[in-house]
Amino acid sequence: MARSRREALLLGLASAGGLGTSVGASTARAATVAADRSPPWRAGVEGQRRADLGDGFYRNPVLSGDRADPSVLKDGDDYYAVFSSFQYYPGVVVWRSRDLVNWTPVGPALTVPLGTVWALDIARHDGRYFIYIPVLTKAEAAGLPFKIYVIHAPSMAGPWSAPIDMGLDGYIDPGHAVGEDGKRYLFLNDGHRVRISDDGLRPDGAVEKVYDGWPIPEDWVIEAPAPEGPKILRHGGWFYLFSGQGGTAGPPTSHMAVVARSRSIHGPWENCPHNPIVRTTSIDEPWWSRGHATPVQGPAGDWWLAYHGYEHGFRTLGRQMLLEPFEWTADGWPRALGGDLSRPLPKPSRTATNPHGLALSDDFHQAMLGSRLAFFAPKPGYLDRVRLADGGLVLKGQGSGPADASPLAMIAGDRSYEVTIDLELRGPGQGGLLLFYDDKLFCGVGAEAERLHAYKGGREQGYPAPGPGEGRRLGLRVVNDRDVASFFVRRPGGAWRKIVSYEVSGYNHNMADGFLSLRPALFSAGEGEVVFRALTYRARVSS
Structure with a gap:
């Protein structure tokens, strides 16, 4: 979608380049060090807190503030992330990183007001980039279903197409996947799935129920079962289905990340024996309602979960982006290694020199709508x-x-x-x-x-x-x-x-x-x- 010169000035669209040197290879482990409380975070631009401590370690959050429902895409040496942008427009701001810890904005991908944007998914397929966007409009809030739109572009820097209504009403939280036969699918909330066309722009079959979720113990204090946020990873001959469950807010112990696997994209799905792999278990923990995880391989070949959580005592900041290492067990299941995230963790790479963040101060020579305001x-x-x-x-x-x-x-x-x-x-x-x-x-x-x-x-x-x-x-x-x-x-x-x-x-x-x-x-x-x-x-x- 072509942008006018005036619109490009207001949006302050950033170049996809210029993030510093390439990332070196090192292997992050689960070792933690005693918490440095003076200060707990490194001061970044304008004194804003920065996760990277400058000594090869980082402290969560990796991206502070309202960064709910992170979807992360590894694209060569680059990582891209998008978050729920709700009723804010320009919206769907794309962020870029080389090390999963330091992030800078590329710019907004969506300028057309559609409604409330929740829990997107980014994908790359056949050299083209897609963002799947579930939306709740005012009319739908009165009782009609959600809609799912898609936008696409030749690069994550755009230009992005106009939003396309996929005709998938009543579903949220799309997660893109490609099956063993090369066909494309969207996994949806509550264990549903639909095959989509080869161009990724419309359904190519009926929505079907394929997964019942992980059975949450009845005595756990949660908001609701709420299977949502499905993310598919193909690894080691298996398809892994990562999902959020328990409700994304409510009691601090509600939200969680669970995983199931199958040899085929068509199932059957077997739940991990040590589910949930991520969950807040006590109100004393520093991060509440942890869940909605995207698995992603780090620059050194190690593995990470990017998800969100509320900061204990600071719900006003919204759900912030957290990063936790995980390993593969001998029997092929993911096991998270970060504990309650109260202590610094080794970075995915100790040699990255990425900048981080965005100055929020503005002299209004270039407004950067979407990224800043x-x-x-x-x-x-x-x-x-x-x-x-x-x-x-x-x-x-x-x-x-x-x-x-x-x-x-x-x-x-x-x-x-x-x-x-x-x-x-x-x-x-x-x-x-x-x-x-x-x-x-x-x-x-x-x-x-x-x-x-x-x-x-x-x-x-x-x-x-x-x-x-x-x-x-x-x-x-x-x-x-x-x-x-x-x-x-x-x-x-x-x-x-x-x-x-x-x-x-x-x-x-x-x-x-x-x-x-x-x-x-x-x-x-x-x-x-x-x-x-x-x-x-x-x-x-x-x-």
Whole structure:
């Protein structure tokens, strides 16, 4: 799908090259070392936490913040990953790595708003790349089924095709596979499977039930059986089916990764005798609800599981990407080696020099929509709301307030951070800075020329009372200190003045559903427009 010059500028599409030297070969083992707690993570760009400790070891998460349902593809010396992007557009941001620990964004693959994007799968077949995208639309949320779309491209850097509706209604979590006969399949949630056409774009047969899941003991504390996230690996004469079960949120001990195998893509499937191979077993562990695993071979020929989990005490950050080594047992089953992930682990390769992460600060010379900022639940034509001009990002107003303004949000992956923004109000309406979960749950400050507004729990607050305005030019700041958020305002050249502080640990999926995370966000509501300038993000501590 061809992109206009303006769209390419706004998206800030990255080149697929330039990730540093090739990865050397070394074999990672399960040995762990005593936890280094000063600091637990290495500080990366803008102080953001970085998994790579610089000494041949890494500490989870390998990609912090909201990176749910990771799907990882090994493509020669490169690794690519995509994650659930939910209602955020541009979405389906592709990330690239050489060592599975350090990741940088390539850019978004999906600009057309389809609905809520969950649990994708990446595949390469016959030299072409595919992303299978399950979507829940507003109509479907009222009772109609999910849909599965597919996009394809000559490379993971694109250009990506327009989304194609595959006609697979009512299913989620596609997992691409190729059988012993060379035919292509999608494995789906709840143990279903469908053969697809040779070009990978449509069904080529009926959906059938092929796997019943692993029988979870009745006394285990889980959310639901929920077989989902199937990933197929062909290895050593077997097809291995990796699945998530137990429910992806809820109690900390819900989610898990299980595995089954078969000599044929058609089954029958035999469950691993030591299932689950990954699971949180205690609320005392540092990572909760671990599951939805993709198996991938490391650069040295070793084996790894990439999956997600909630950080103990920080559900607001969403499900983050975790990496754990595994080995093959003598009888041909995978066995995870990382324990509860509380300690540093040896990297897949000690010689990689990959960069990692993305600066979230922005001077708006190149907005990098999707990779840095994305619209929540935008309407068609949403890119027409935004332009780069006057030394900033100019955002047309929409709706009457933060709830229906389709804010521009970023993924934060630090336990503590601060965000500042300068804004200029043009015409009636308001602009502001939020911590945003969804259109029903957010907090923050909105500014009109004559008045300040405070928001909490998704509603405007009478306390503190709306204050006098600061004029048409002002600065806003939020400091989120381990889920205690304080909001500040200042006039140009003036000192910061605190407006209000809120406790926001409850702004998470278990309280509000939706599987989302709490994100710093900018909004422009009402008539007129807001010019945002000098966006800065800083992690406050490496913890």
